Amino acid sequence: MRYRTLVGFLAFGWIAAIAFSGRSAAQDLRVVHYGGQFGKAMREAMFDPAEKEMGIKIQDMSRTDMAKIKAMVESGNIEWDVVNVNTLEVGRGQKEGLWEPIDWKLIDPKVAGPVGPMAYGVPFIGITNGIAYNTDKYKNPADVPKTWADFWNVQKFPGRRALDNRVRYLLEVALLADGVDPAKLYPLDVDRAFRSLERIRPNIAVWANPPVGGTQMIASGDVDLAFAVNNEVENAKLRGAPLGFVFNQGIYTTNSWVIVKGTPHLAKAMEFLRVVSQPQYQARLAELTYFGPMNPAALPLVSEKLRDELPTAPANFAGQAVLDNEWWAENEAAMIERFTRWMAR
């Protein structure tokens, strides 16, 4: 008898816990991001002000996972309302029917900046994937590699090197190193890119895990030069690591907000996207993260010193190649396979 009572209590508690957790979550807007420093910065720059402006609670969680979203939409059990994704995933999710369409009558299309308003996503930050270097090793500005051709040139720029172990961005970088014009990258000449990668391959000490890997490898002294993301380099610099970053010939990508299909809070979610796209919040996020604000009206609000370090600053943006999300949404599966085969050889 005693056991049965105990089991009964446990079962009751379990069911009650599930019921109540479901209830408390249902009143909030549930926003999902990539977590870490970035998540904390979003809380301060966007979620706190949005809570005040909208008079709601925002429950923010990490981390974004496309497989989870697909499972939610398939099962109809929607636990996330708004999600921060790599803009590449907007197209991929659209194909799978994972997003609600964006109502650009409610949100000013100008906030989408150079990317432009997308049917299913609101772009909000720009990111640069470029060359990072150890400033102790390359002291003179003349010694610093400034193009991917320089990165490939191991005689003129000696040093240990890291590239990412993810094929996305890597093919672009390899083609730039081979002399392709940044404006004429797409459609990518894949064979040429792999031939170019083959040339640098013996000189790559580490194939690092994105997005932090490249920066970590320089900070730990494992390599002197790396493919890295601009905000990670800035974060490491703040912690005192001897790092520098080159925007020239960087691969420019963006992150976007999407709304999960079937969310019970569609109107609230749309309003949230309008609120957080306002210039003052985007400017604050840029100051905290070194990601470039997408809304053109936000850039002038960022302090001048910091502005020059952002991917969307005109001088920095000019030398970059913009990643073609559609090309990658179409070809990434095949490229991952080819890259795995190439790497295993």
Add this chain to the structure above:
Amino acid sequence: MTAAAEAERTRPRGRFMARLDIANLLWILPAALMFGVFYVGGFVQMLWRSVSEGGGGLGNYEEALSGEVYAIVFWNTAKVAVAVTAACLLIGYPLAYVMSRLRPNAQRVVLALVLIPFWISALVRNYSWIAILNRNGIVNSLLMLLGIIREPLPLIYNMTGVIVGMTYVLIPFMVLTLYGAMRGIEDVYLRASASLGASTSMTFRRVFLPLSLPGIWAGCLLVFTIAVGFFITPAMLGGGRVPMIATAIESQIHDVLNWGLGSALSVILLVWVLLIYAAFSRILGVKALLSRH
């Protein structure tokens, strides 16, 4: 409770011989539900996805089996798993041997030491290896300081790093399995061997080692099976050079949302492991694998 029932309850063999009545079924229920819903249910769903998504039929299996890429990845996974299993056995066997011959109190201390890594997050353990093995890590710094090497050795971000990291994580599985088998080896046999004039090394080779064989096979099978599914250590310590099947499956599920192919690869991995298990049990008999004596 009657005296007879009390006697029935406390009689050691009686408990194992209990019939599978309703009361006993109730005790099994939580485990059965757990396995039924989360394991069997999940597996059936995966099986269904592998033949229904991405074109349907056997297309996913054809893609997984015909292309060169997954053959390379499976082969690579097998190589790593075999190397890790061998390393675990080489390090784990002497440790388990000494442990099983210690006095009970000392045994408990060593057992705790073996188990401690189990309670530390895998992430922390992998980061520790990075700190130990990287270019400016403890090992390379020490060797350079002593003048043994001039350039740091590439101990990490390659196959070596992966094997070291995985061996460290999996050694407890090997040691515990061996220890269980070795504790069942009575001292009487060893004393009998010695009294018949066998040297210590001969007693070990002719008596102890053969008696511990089932433990060796069981430990190897356990470590190998876990090793083929490893994900985090190859990802962190492999420097992108050690493609494993778990990484390939993860990439299909999370990166490109191709659940059909991801499921097919998972099913192939499962069949592969089952075949190895079948081969082992065919050679040794399932009983040898399951028993501790």
